[in-house]
Amino acid sequence: MADVTDISKLVTASDVRVIDFSVFISIWCGVNIDLVCSKESNKQSSLLDTLRQCGSLLSGYNGNVNNCLYALDEDCRTTVWTYGKDGEDGILDSFQPDEQLKKKKKISYVRKRQDVYQTLGPGSRAELATVLAFGSLFTAPYKGSELYIDIHESPRDQTMQLLIEKISFLSFVPEIMSAGKEFASKTIKSPFLCAQLRLLDGQFKNHWKTTFLGLQQKIESLRHDGPLPIHIFVMTDLPQGNWTGSYLEDLSRDSDAFKLHVLREKDELVTRTAKNLAASGNEKKFVFLSESLDRMKKNCRPPYLPDMLLYIEEAVCSCASLGFVGTAGSTIAESIELMRTHGVCSSRGPTEL
Incomplete structure (x- = not known):
């Protein structure tokens, strides 16, 4: 994610080191990156076989590999990782599956809290390994507890x-933030509301009624109190051709009261930002990049372009001065709210609303 997320403030300190994943795979798996550009099917097939074997090894699926790789077999069902909390290592977590959940999910486990330093630090088997296969790393509140990482402070360890x-x-890298602000200032050109209505968002199917109700209430409030038309940036994966019979179609038809704006994958701003980001090499500013990988990125056709649409949409929504309506529980909505809280739209990049 170093190509889209600004990690400069992390790696300027000596405590964090990063490596681009493609570089890591090239070195770790012993893959000749030049073969990625090969048109010979036998070379491509051999490359894919090597990557599959290497990926299986890195995933920890086959367990530990001498002092090379240590694979954790704990997951979010059995473990909550903590750090530096007295008396918590090995105790039961506050959330345990009840009998109904055990029957419904056909699971049987006990969930414990473990100190990551005591379990994986000095003196542990993990200390001897070159690579730690941790699996998923995430944190999220769940029924009064925390999945899977519960580390929010470390008062005894200042570092x-x-x-x-x-x-x-x-925050996102400057290229993405600048693109979002450019769309807000040069395309929308007015104060606007952002509505996150992504059907493929994992939480949308659970909260779509509440989301649309919140949007309707917000729009009615703006319609009553403010000037018309109300500009609305719609962050959606539903093509406009499929808006028929929906609330979005109703809004788009009432052009005197509303003006809807959307971004699409093939829009010039999106493709230009992707090209700028690919050329900037943000992901390799802090790491060694092998010559063969650099050659691949220059010579492969078509050139590799990162998927930028979602990130630019989030940046646009961070600039929505009339407010933001998102889907409850959505990590995308949480990201946008965090950006808005930190005021990234007004504090970064060349364009200000």
């Missing part, structure tokens, strides 16, 4: 405390 504070919010 760790400073790191936790730094990672509490990481």
